[in-house]
Amino acid sequence: MTYNEKYHLWINSNFIDEETKKELIDIKKDEKEIEDRFYKDLQFGTGGLRGVIGAGSNRMNIYTVGKSTEGLSRYLINNKGKGASVSIAYDSRNKSKEFAEAAARVLCGNGIKVNLFEDLRPTPMLSFTVRHLKSSAGIVITASHNPKEYNGYKVYGEDGGQITDRVAEEIISEINAVKDFSEIKFMDLEEAKEKGLLSIIGEEVDKAYIDKVKELSIRKALIREKADELKIIYTPIHGSGNKPVRRVLKELGYDKVYTVKEQENPDGNFPTVEYPNPEDAKVFDIALKMAEDIEPDIIFGTDPDCDRIGVVVKNKEGKYKVLTGNQTGALLMEYILSSLKEENKLPKNGVVIKTIVTTEIAREIAKEYNVEIIDVLTGFKYIGEKMKEFEEKGDKKYIFGFEESYGYLTGDFVRDKDAVITSMLISEMTLYYKTKGMTLYDALQELYNKYGFYKEELVSITLKGKEGQEKIENLMEHLRHSMKAHLDQVKIVKKFDYKLGIQKDLVEINEEKIDLPKSNVLKFILEDNSCFVVRPSGTEPKIKIYLSVVGNSSENCKDKMIKFKEQVMSLID
Missing domain, CATH: 3.30.310.50 (Alpha-D-phosphohexomutase, C-terminal domain)
Incomplete structure (x- = not known):
C-alpha cells in the first residue's frame, strides 16, 4: 500500500475519530508531510515504540498505541492465559495519560486485568510495581529525554525488566498480525472498572516503593545524625521525579532541599530547556543561578521519566561542573563498595555490572574490593537480564549496575535504572564526604589518584x-x-x-x-x-x-x- 493510499484509508475509516481526521485533512496539500506520516508504520523495536506525536501510521497516537497493545494482549493471552495482568505508568510528556488510558482500554477489551497509576510516575516505579503486584507485564509511556515532540511506549516483563530481544520478536509478530483497526478491542474505562478489569493504584504502591528505597541507605546512623546539614538543589526538569525524589529525601531527614521552581511542575513542553536531558549542562542554568545565593553542597536533576540523573559539583576554582555519567558511576561504585566493606556487608559473591561502553576505571575499583565485574551490551535491559539470571541461579549477588548515559541502580527490587534511588545515594555520598571536609569534586580527584x-x-x-x-x-x-x-x-x-x-x-x-x-x-x-x-x-x-x-x-x-x-x-x- 502506498503512503497516499494509507492516508486516505485513515481519513475514510469508521474507526478513526473526527479530531484525528481533521488533523490529517489540514495537511492534504503538503505531500511531503503526508509521505513522512504514512510511508511506514511506526516500528515496535526491541524495547517498544518511540516517535513524534501526531496523526498517521508513522506517529505516536492512540491508534499506533492501540495496535501495539492489541499485539501485546494476544502475546499475553497465548503465553499467560486469561489470568494475565498488566501494570501501566506514564510520565509528564504530552499525551502520556491519553496513551496510557488507550493501552488500558485495549488490554481490558481483551479481558486482561490492568493496574493503572492515578497520575504520572517514574519509569523505575513501574518496574517495581510489576514485581510488587505480580503482574504479567508492564507498560510505561515515555520518550525518556527526547525532545518535546516525541513520546514512546516501553514494555516490561514479569521480572520488572525491559523485555528481552526474543520476547520482543514474539510480540512484534503478534502486532504485525493486526491488519485492520477493526481488530483492536477498545473497552470504555468505566465499563472496565465495573467488570473488575481496571484498578487505579497510588499511595499504597508508592509507600511500598519509598520504604524499599530508604532501606538502601547504607550509613543509616550518619543520615539520622547529619542529614539536615546537607544543602541540595534539585530540578525534576518538568518531569515525574518531583514528588518521589523529594519524598524520599524528606523522610530520611534532608530538610534543606531547594527545588527549582521554574522546572518543578510537570510540563510536556519543557518550556525552560531545549532538551529535557540531564546530560546537557544547559538544563542546570536556573539551578546555577539559585546556587549563587544558596551555596548548595550538591545540585542534581532528573529526566522526565526519572530514570537518569545528572550531577553538578563545585571544583577547586569555585566553578560548577556537570559530572559525566562515567564519573558519577565511578564515584557511586567506590562509595557503595567501600561503605559495604566498612560495615562488613560486602557479599563474597558480589557482582557489579556495566555496559561495554562504560568507563574501565570500574574494573580497577572492582579489583580493589575483590568484586566480580561483568560487561553487558549497551542498554540497561541487559543489566536487568543478568539480575534475573542471578536470582534464578542463586550463585551471585547483584550490588550495583551502571551505564555511561547517566543510568544507575543498586538494590534488586527495581530492574531498570532508577534516579529516585540514585538521588538518595548521591545525597548520602555527598554528606559522607562533607563530614570529611571534602566535596564530591575532591572525592573524584581522590578516586583518580587511587586508580589512575x-x-x-x-x-x-x-x-x-x-x-x-x-x-x-x-x-x-x-x-x-x-x-x-x-x-x-x-x-x-x-x-x-x-x-x-x-x-x-x-x-x-x-x-x-x-x-x-x-x-x-x-x-x-x-x-x-x-x-x-x-x-x-x-x-x-x-x-x-x-x-x-x-x-x-x-x-x-x-x-x-x-x-x-x-x-x-x-x-x-
Missing part, C-alpha cells in the same frame, strides 16, 4: 537515509575486516566483535567466544589501555564512537584524548 586518571568522550555522527545506512554498514565491515594493527605506533592488543561473538587477543594470537547476545558493535583495546568502541545506534540514524584514555593526570588525559580522538576519527572518516 581516566577520560571518556562520545562522538555521534548522524547519517540519514538509505545512503547513510549504507555508509554505516560499509564502515563497520571495513573496521571488522581491514583494521590495521597499530594506531599511531601504539599496538592494538584486543578486538571484540560482538556481531560475530568473538574476542581476539592480537598479541597471543588466540580467540575466545563472547557470551553475549549478537550486536553489530566493535571494541578495540590498545597497548596503553586506551580503547574505542564503534556502535551504530539502534534507534536513530547515527553511528556512535566511544573513546577512552588513561593517563597520569587530568592534563595528561586531556592531551592524550585530543590526539587519540584525531587518530580514531581519521579511521572513521
Whole structure:
C-alpha cells in the first residue's frame, strides 16, 4: 500500500475519530508531510515504540498505541492465559495519560486485568510495581529525554525488566498480525472498572516503593545524625521525579532541599530547556543561578521519566561542573563498595555490572574490593537480564549496575535504572564526604589518584537515509575486516566483535567466544589501555564512537584524548 493510499484509508475509516481526521485533512496539500506520516508504520523495536506525536501510521497516537497493545494482549493471552495482568505508568510528556488510558482500554477489551497509576510516575516505579503486584507485564509511556515532540511506549516483563530481544520478536509478530483497526478491542474505562478489569493504584504502591528505597541507605546512623546539614538543589526538569525524589529525601531527614521552581511542575513542553536531558549542562542554568545565593553542597536533576540523573559539583576554582555519567558511576561504585566493606556487608559473591561502553576505571575499583565485574551490551535491559539470571541461579549477588548515559541502580527490587534511588545515594555520598571536609569534586580527584586518571568522550555522527545506512554498514565491515594493527605506533592488543561473538587477543594470537547476545558493535583495546568502541545506534540514524584514555593526570588525559580522538576519527572518516 502506498503512503497516499494509507492516508486516505485513515481519513475514510469508521474507526478513526473526527479530531484525528481533521488533523490529517489540514495537511492534504503538503505531500511531503503526508509521505513522512504514512510511508511506514511506526516500528515496535526491541524495547517498544518511540516517535513524534501526531496523526498517521508513522506517529505516536492512540491508534499506533492501540495496535501495539492489541499485539501485546494476544502475546499475553497465548503465553499467560486469561489470568494475565498488566501494570501501566506514564510520565509528564504530552499525551502520556491519553496513551496510557488507550493501552488500558485495549488490554481490558481483551479481558486482561490492568493496574493503572492515578497520575504520572517514574519509569523505575513501574518496574517495581510489576514485581510488587505480580503482574504479567508492564507498560510505561515515555520518550525518556527526547525532545518535546516525541513520546514512546516501553514494555516490561514479569521480572520488572525491559523485555528481552526474543520476547520482543514474539510480540512484534503478534502486532504485525493486526491488519485492520477493526481488530483492536477498545473497552470504555468505566465499563472496565465495573467488570473488575481496571484498578487505579497510588499511595499504597508508592509507600511500598519509598520504604524499599530508604532501606538502601547504607550509613543509616550518619543520615539520622547529619542529614539536615546537607544543602541540595534539585530540578525534576518538568518531569515525574518531583514528588518521589523529594519524598524520599524528606523522610530520611534532608530538610534543606531547594527545588527549582521554574522546572518543578510537570510540563510536556519543557518550556525552560531545549532538551529535557540531564546530560546537557544547559538544563542546570536556573539551578546555577539559585546556587549563587544558596551555596548548595550538591545540585542534581532528573529526566522526565526519572530514570537518569545528572550531577553538578563545585571544583577547586569555585566553578560548577556537570559530572559525566562515567564519573558519577565511578564515584557511586567506590562509595557503595567501600561503605559495604566498612560495615562488613560486602557479599563474597558480589557482582557489579556495566555496559561495554562504560568507563574501565570500574574494573580497577572492582579489583580493589575483590568484586566480580561483568560487561553487558549497551542498554540497561541487559543489566536487568543478568539480575534475573542471578536470582534464578542463586550463585551471585547483584550490588550495583551502571551505564555511561547517566543510568544507575543498586538494590534488586527495581530492574531498570532508577534516579529516585540514585538521588538518595548521591545525597548520602555527598554528606559522607562533607563530614570529611571534602566535596564530591575532591572525592573524584581522590578516586583518580587511587586508580589512575581516566577520560571518556562520545562522538555521534548522524547519517540519514538509505545512503547513510549504507555508509554505516560499509564502515563497520571495513573496521571488522581491514583494521590495521597499530594506531599511531601504539599496538592494538584486543578486538571484540560482538556481531560475530568473538574476542581476539592480537598479541597471543588466540580467540575466545563472547557470551553475549549478537550486536553489530566493535571494541578495540590498545597497548596503553586506551580503547574505542564503534556502535551504530539502534534507534536513530547515527553511528556512535566511544573513546577512552588513561593517563597520569587530568592534563595528561586531556592531551592524550585530543590526539587519540584525531587518530580514531581519521579511521572513521
